[in-house]
Amino acid sequence: MPRAGDGPGERSLRLAPRNSPFYTPPVTTPHPLPLPERALEIYRRLIACSGKPSPNRQHADPLAELVQTILSQNTSDLNSERAFASLMARFESFERVAAAPVEAIADAIRLGGLARVKAPRIKQVLEHIQAERGCIDLEFLRAMDTAAARDFLTSLPGVGPKTAACVLLFALGKPAIPVDTHVHRVSQRLGLIGPRVPAEQAEALLEQLVPPETYYAFHMSLIRHGRQLCKAPRPRCDRCPLDDLCPKVGLRTECSGLRTER
């Protein structure tokens, strides 16, 4: 199993695509700070530079969080919020959603995109909870420890580690770090996880690096950093407060700046 910082805790000075005729093995020097201390310093610096994120929204209903997270896949926050509002306006309860035809659910969530994929998934999840628990409710998860609650959530059809972590963190206030595309990319560039660690394995590795009480702010800060500076196509390393802490894994340096490895 890959370990946190497996490989990228080193400063990569020159990286070209491995299949390029110009590929040169990276020249590396160890970063002076050990990985957990560097992770904590990254967290402190993000908070110092951009402030603490707004408080955890703490949905009253973990089932609402689950459905909303399914709706948020591959769309903007605004669209998924509109789709969720439309779903609730049309059916008024999750029991009615579960009993509705897939086509009617798809029609209600069309604003959020991928309605033909998300509608059957939502219906299957609700039906599965009904079959397992005898009612459509996830409040029982509050009394469980994090591992047991995560196991139940990931046993639901189509619910992966990121969706489960969102429910744990945002609705139940349990320690988890959801790894979305921003958290994954930024963590790899910073060398907090190895360059080939998939998002599904990244959560457990990141959770080893910082204290549980920081998970929410750490998650939110990495997302904000990924949206504002450490962008996918062209990171703004010239303006980044983490520059001296970052091995820039997957990027190659040039006189004019940095480019993503292709």
Ligand code: SF4
């Ligand atoms: S913007 Fe550059 S220096 Fe900052 S975290 Fe991303 S890759 Fe590292």
